[in-house]
Amino acid sequence: MRKLFIIIFVVLGSAVFAGDRSKEARIDLVGFGNEKVAMAIDKCSAGVTVSKASWLKDEIDTRIVASANLSDSWREYTFSFIPKKSGMIDFNLMGNATKKANWIFYDNITIDGAVLVNGDFEDLAKDGKPVNWSIVNDACVVNDSGAQSGKAFIKASHNNRLSQNFKVEEGKLVVVKFWAKFGGPVESK
């Protein structure tokens, strides 16, 4: 016997459950320029969620946000998207905006379908900053034995970011692979 039931839950005044978002990696891809590149989300690996930027109203597909649940050890994550037009994408390594700020460690980032330079952060300038990356606030390279590959990796958070621009082509699938782990609380100054 096939049955169809209807269940109605009315839970007023409660918030929708969410996990600990302060321990998530977050990579924002932002189309920029006069004609912003819009993106179509393709898919992602387990533990990753990629969403459109619903707060941008009419431009919700010009920014996609990939977040990943992290553990204390390095793990590889992937996601992919298709640019709806050719142009430039701003690629941001960061964390979520939460009350409790945490460091997110990133390493060994590779992209198929576009060119990302120095994704393993091994190429450093004299001032110790990673070549080809722009840095906001206190995001920085960590140079110790804890890297996932090579010697260096970077730490970032919501307010301490690294970013890099790269070109994309309309309709050409872009696959992003990155390694990340939870890096502990951001020290207060």
Next chain:
Amino acid sequence: MIKNLICLSLLLVVAGYTCADEVGRDGVFNYNSTMDLGSVGDGVPGYRYVINRLRRKVAAADIAKSYLIKTSDKGKPGNAMFIPHYAGVNAYQVELNDIYIHEDCEVEISFDARFAENLNSEEMNNNKFKIDFRCMPNLDLGERYYPMLNGINFRPTNEWKKFSKRFKVKKQDNFYNVWITAFNDLATGDVAGLYVDNFFVRVVAADKKRDDEVAVIPDNIDSIYMMGEEISLKVRALLNSNDNSAKIKLTLVADHSNDIVKTFEVDLQKQESDTGDSRKLYTGMVKFKPELYGSFVTDTYFADNSLKTVGGDYVVLHEPVRHPRLSPGWRIGYNSLDPCPRGRTRATLDYTDYYFYQAGRSIDDRSKLARLAGMNLTRFWGTWRYIEPKENEFRSDVVGPFMDSFKNNNIDVMFIVAGVSLSLHGNKDKLESYVKSGKSMVPPYLNKYYFQAKRQGSIQPPVEVYERFLDYIIKAWGKDIAVWELFNEPGLGQFSPQKYIDYLKVTYKDVKAKFPEAQVLGNGVTGDFGMNVVGWCEDLNKADPNYVDYLDGIAFHPYAGELDYRKGQYFLHTQTIANIANTLKKKKPLWNTECYYILNSRKPQKNFGMNLSEIGASEMQRHHLEGISNGLMGITAITENSLYKRKSPVTFPAPSQAFAAGNALSYMLKGMDDIEVINRNKYIKAGVFYGKGNKGGVGFIYDLRPSGSDWDVSEANKYGVDVFDLYGNKVSAKKAFLTYEPFYVKGEVGKIKEFLSRSKLMVKDALHVNARIFDDRIFIEGKNLTGAKGVFEIRFSDVENAGIPAKIFMNFNADAKYSPVSEYKIKRPFPDKIKWSAYLNGDEIGGGETAVAVTKNTHHISNSEDNAELLTLSAGSTAKIWSEDGLLNIAVSVEDKDIVAAKDSSLWTGDAVEVFIDADPFNEMDRNEITNSAGHNLNVYQYIFPVKPALDGTKLLLINKITGKQASAALVESKLNDNGYTITAKIPWSEIKFTDSINDIVGFDIEIDKIDSVANKVKTVKESLGNNPGKSYAQRSHYKIFRLPQDVIEFLKKKITSLGGSFLDNSEFLNIEYGDVVDWSYAVSGGTTIKGLKNSDDKAVVLLSRDKNSDKVNAELKQELEIIPASVKKVIVQILARSVAPIVENKDTGLTVEFVYYTDKRKNLGHEVINYMFAKDHEDLNQWTELQYVFSVPSTAARIVFNAGMTSKLFGSVELDRISIRYVR
């Protein structure tokens, strides 16, 4: 002023089809404002007296004393309400009738008052008075408690003094209450006597001419009669008449069915008394002997107009039966009200020093009446503080009078040792502030046993302390207690399961040692507050699964699972009982010890406690019959309040349907010892009660299918049985309509069984399907014939290639009569008839064939006059219709040389052109009449453009058939020519408000009113575009169907005022970019896919997929909607979906739709989720299926975040073809 008048006119429209507790033409909400409807010395019709604090010692001295407010002749002028000074009454409230306000307006409360005896200034100061004006919420709409809470403090003197205040009030779904409240500042002080007169709750600026009104006052102040006893109904009417006598019609109506059972013509004689207004007082009397058992109301009519009537409610009862303990009849019981006014007492007073007298009735009368209502058992809360206020200091004087009263009236007692469970939300600090508030039910000395759990805490005294308390109860009242329960709902909060078991063990041991026959109940699980009803049972099992060795039965509260039919859901009651029983290591009988809220099947109550405890007769009986059929040994479910009507009384509140139904059920079960359930069909509930050593029995039967069935009872004689209705009236007809109302069968047990098993039942049609084709589209809707809300599944046959889905789940929760209209593009050839079957929970309940109506000769509204079609009306006049610059243009040319102007705004009495626009021609498509007697009118606009302005200057009239006359910004130009005239009218499209959806189709008619004066006589000739001249104001089926230009539709969709809310963008998923579903927000997680694509049928769809290893998040689409606060009541969502890969069922899985509501300031108002669940076997869902959902929108919501998709527990793939929304205003 204008605003107020509009408000009143809107209220009048509403008042025409709703209950009597709404505003009359005179704008007065309450009954008996002038107090002249009461007889001097009797009660005060329309006002209920509630004693919030009666000094306990005074009450205990005479537990048979009741208290009443009275009608006095010391009014200003005429009669007044007299609230006597009663010794011991420290606080009271006088409650007016429930008031429904459906439009925002300004209300004035005004009255005259004076002290009944001369008081000095100190005494006056000690007496505090206030008018309390509040509104009760409908919690389904997300309203906060008391959406309006206001009042007037007033200080009466020894002379008459007038008091008044105006209030801006908002329309509300639930009722407003007005109370006169009073208390004495001194703990031992009494409230002084008071006279009140001219009490008005009225719309400001209403018509001052008072409506007629009537009080019908039964001679029995309790409104209770036994069969054979004569009933006298005193009639007192205030009529706008000067005749010496008047005749009114008085009908007696069975209030469970609305059937008129008797009609009288009553002669009334005018009385010489000053009523304070132009109405005269008329009095008369009706006397009769009742012929039917049951619960009745009285309606009155004067010159065929329904009169505002207070009173006239009464019940006719069977002799009460004292049933042997544990027999089925004994199992009918109730919860006694809390004796003391906790929550009605200031912290400076000890509330245990007072009793609370609901409706002023004495303790003894309350028990006496409960017995008449068939109650053999009461659940009494033995609150710890009432018995042991200080450590090791015990008293019997709080509880004692009640125990005496139960005993005096042969009511057995189920005693809750300690009363409330000792759990508290919060921590010890909160507990202490709670104790300080004076409301605690726990003696302060127990606070030291506070135990803090994670989020909540509880008081868990040592077992010795509990046993000492128990020992006192055993000694004081043990022999009078039939059933023992300990702590109410101990599973709420953080009560320790092990500790509870420790208390249970000692209770069982001590009680059974003294009273082996007594029943000890454990558990006390509840479904209240949406709790998992078996959770507490599982917690007890974890602590010690052998706890069941220390009890005789399991107490439970089946909130939200109280009936086997509940708002479209089936068998929740039976399932709840089975779920609890299945947790028990050893089989033990269950006892339903509390369930105050029972949802009525036909007209579910609004979601608020006071509404939910007003229980229908059928629900009262089914609740008990289902319980007993499922083995329950006792049912003290309802609260004592449910035995009385909330409706305004004439003296004491009248007994309710539940009262009469309890009496009848108890009577039916006389001599019965046990039950055998008859399994005929899962929707047909039947059984037979039998007595040991007694051949005679009583059967019962009812049908839970919403359409019910025709039951052939013609063979009752053959079986030698008699059939009775739910109140015990013998049924002599050959056929009975079997539905939610139980019938009873008396005779020999074997014959009853045969009769109930074999008599014929013919299921009635549950619904019809309407279908109409317009161009290449079909519109389909369901018409529900059952009167009950719910969802029916309609399966269509042989439509694979016709363009309509295989199934529609038609939802009748927004409108119980018509489902939302579904629209599809058809594929030709389309059949002339479509076959369908209706299903409920997968069971077929009916079916039929629908002839598809086809709209021929459709017209298009063009974009310019040049392109407009020239239309010819029935008598040769011509018209053109086109749309330009947001205006609908109508140009009409008429031959008529005799132009007559109307005298006033009745423009149709002069030469005029009338334009009718049916904004929703395919809603309720089988309906021709625009208005109906129920006041449910169609959304038709009637514009009247006169050739010449009326003599009073009126140039234009717009009437909407729902909202009435309204202002219009339409422009009209009239030109006379040699043959007659031309009129060009320009109607702003923005004036047309669509009911729930903006379609591209309107019904349209033009009527010409030709008025000619022939020999000083007016001759009217009507001409029309449709084929029914002169009828377009009342009927709409003949209207021509016009299609709107696309730019008009786009214009309307952009204006949220057209519907009350914004539209979904890309709702048909036609806009897809590289797989991205444009305009929709969504998130993709590991293992899930959300893609826009063309499917194998070349249809634009969204494919949602989740594999078994997917992350545990929903795969859903999201979009934000903007709505105008308070303008949208419900939102209907229609989704066309099918599964394309196996669907795996898990608990709580399904295709989900969620609404999250926000205010304009982004405050979260909560969310509502509806899941349609897929079965494991998905075969029938791989065909296209339309799912319809109905959401209730909080009145303050300004934004809705709308989510739709697969829940995190659903695996497989689903295609969505389109999502559409409709707003219900």
